[in-house]
Amino acid sequence: ETGVTQTPRHLVMGMTNKKSLKCEQHLGHNAMYWYKQSAKKPLELMFVYNFKEQTENNSVPSRFSPECPNSSHLFLHLHTLQPEDSALYLCASSQGGSGNEQFFGPGTRLTVL
């Protein structure tokens, strides 16, 4: 266990659905990240939050909407997704935004029908 939990672990949704992914870290970190890992592609950084403030949006489409209500929780709200958005979505946290060791959650396997 890394101290970073993600729910749900698996999600199947239609293109018209709205769903949310949740990430929680129990490490006292103040930076949190969303990554996307598509089949046979490297991990792609999506968003970075540092002290609840978004510091990076890596040209992510607006159908992905992150929310960071506090330093321990991070959400990714999904709406009107496309089948090509099917991927493993990983959350990570670190102490500060300095790129120190990032602790990853187990990921949410998302399938968009």
Add this chain to the structure above:
Amino acid sequence: DAKTTQPTSMDCAEGRAANLPCNHSTISGNEYVYWYRQIHSQGPQYIIHGLKNNETNEMASLIITEDRKSSTLILPHATLRDTAVYYCIVRPSGGSNYKLTFGKGTLLTVNP
């Protein structure tokens, strides 16, 4: 961002040392070398990092060449559970130094 080059795949016999190379010939003087691994269908796991000195922890050793243009991750006694994709990452400096840019990594297969 400095880029890294790793072999696509490697095999290692269980109990033997696994030596995973990484080239980072364009690394800057204040950039660190990080290693992560990802076991199938799990999140990546931090292994070790270094600047210019060799480093060792309970998981692995990191050997960085004197010119810092390449490094080797050593798993001294590989087990079947070490089968994973290993990523060598050079962390950029400056304001966006939190970014970890993952490449394709090396798939290490430990065989019985």
